[in-house]
Amino acid sequence: MRVSLSRSLRLASLLTKPKSFQFHHFTTTTTATPEQSSDSTRDRPDPPPIRVGLTDSAGRGVFATRPIGAGELIHTAKPAVCYPSLNVLHTVCYYCLRRISNPNGAEAQRVSFCSEDCKRRCMEFYDVETKADWAAFDDYCRTHDLKYPFMVKRLACMIISGVASSDILDILQPANLTSQMISRMEEEYGLLRNAFRKTLISDEHVAFLTKQWYIGVLARIRINAFRIELAAGLYEDLLSSAAASVEAEAAVGHAVYILPSFYNHDCDPNAHIIWIDNADAKLKALRDVDEGEELRICYIDASLDRDARQELLSRGFGFQCNCNRCLHGD
Numbered sequence: 275m276r277v278s279l280s281r282s283l284r285l286a287s288l289l290t291k292p293k294s295f296q297f298h299h300f301t302t303t304t305t306a307t308p309e310q311s312s313d314s315t316r317d318r319p320d321p322p323p324i325r326v327g328l329t330d331s332a333g334r335g336v337f338a339t340r341p342i343g344a345g346e347l348i349h350t351a352k353p354a355v356c357y358p359s360l361n362v363l364h365t366v367c368y369y370c371l372r373r374i375s376n377p378n379g380a381e382a383q384r385v386s387f388c389s390e391d392c393k394r395r396c397m398e399f400y401d402v403e404t405k406a407d408w409a410a411f412d413d414y415c416r417t418h419d420l421k422y423p424f425m426v427k428r429l430a431c432m433i434i435s436g437v438a439s440s441d442i443l444d445i446l447q448p449a450n451l452t453s454q455m456i457s458r459m460e461e462e463y464g465l466l467r468n469a470f471r472k473t474l475i476s477d478e479h480v481a482f483l484t485k486q487w488y489i490g491v492l493a494r495i496r497i498n499a500f501r502i503e504l505a506a507g508l509y510e511d512l513l514s515s516a517a518a519s520v521e522a523e524a525a526v527g528h529a530v531y532i533l534p535s536f537y538n539h540d541c542d543p544n545a546h547i548i549w550i551d552n553a554d555a556k557l558k559a560l561r562d563v564d565e566g567e568e569l570r571i572c573y574i575d576a577s578l579d580r581d582a583r584q585e586l587l588s589r590g591f592g593f594q595c596n597c598n599r600c601l602h603g604d
């Protein structure tokens with residue numbers, strides 16, 4: 275599989291929101307940590323050459339505010355929340371998903387970090403995670419082959435520890451859920467809630483953790499999560515590559531971002547999202563883009579034929595693609 279990300283376009287509710295979003299609303303979640311931003315206002319790089327605005331047909335979209343050259347790095351984005359794939363849990367950094375070359379045998383039973391910095395940042399909420407017994411929740415998710423609930427678990431721990439706010443994903447489009455999906459989520463929710471109930475964490479700190487919150491968050495993760503495939507070692511190739519998607523190793527995990535979720539889809543995109551060595555996303559132009567032009571990425575494998583793409587986009591993202599390629603039957 276390749277870059278197979280997620281998100282959808284029907285954003286009718288946004289029509290009630292301001293027509294244009296200023297990028298600086300997102301800077302703290304996309305480019306800088308609170309620690310970094312406190313004293314670096316002057317040193318901060320120029321804001322990315324983009325704005326988020328409304329498109330004619332697809333709700334929100336991201337537009338170039340100046341000409342952008344092919345291959346240019348448009349901006350980077352840190353995850354709002356991420357989580358490693360279970361099969362690499364002990365061989366990637368539990369915080370940033372960077373591969374760890376030599377996880378030592380004894381340590382590999384526990385989570386590992388690539389650096390003291392990641393360890394320190396993760397400990398802020400990992401301390402909360404270790405207070406609860408996750409056996410029932412984890413078993414349920416493993417048995418049912420669920421990956422997204424682990425992201426909700428991490429987000430819940432981040433909120434309890436005060437490093438994230440409970441409405442952090444509210445700005446993203448939620449997936450439409452069937453009643454079957456909702457019953458499954460209610461079951462997961464019960465297990466998650468129970469894990470915290472048996473700890474000494476006060477009710478006040480878990481007051482946000484309602485069934486409605488859980489379902490709302492998961493509905494957003496479902497449609498906005500990016501599958502992270504590291505392209506380590508291929509960076510030079512990527513710089514010169516015009517391909518919309520790149521061959522890469524298996525996924526090291528999944529992550530949800532704010533700004534990258536506003537990019538609409540195109541089967542012949544002018545931008546793409548890549549990961550070099552950890553979960554920090556890089557948005558790059560694939561060809562020259564004019565000022566004012568909408569920047570779009572491909573949510574799926576662009577090499578699929580039209581019918582396969584339409585099927586995937588409709589099933590996974592809930593929309594029909596009307597890009598030039600699709601309109602011309604390519």
Ligand SMILES: [Zn+2]
Binds near residue numbers: 370
């Ligand atoms: Zn790390």
Ligand SMILES: [Zn+2]
Binds near residue numbers: 542596597599
């Ligand atoms: Zn298309």
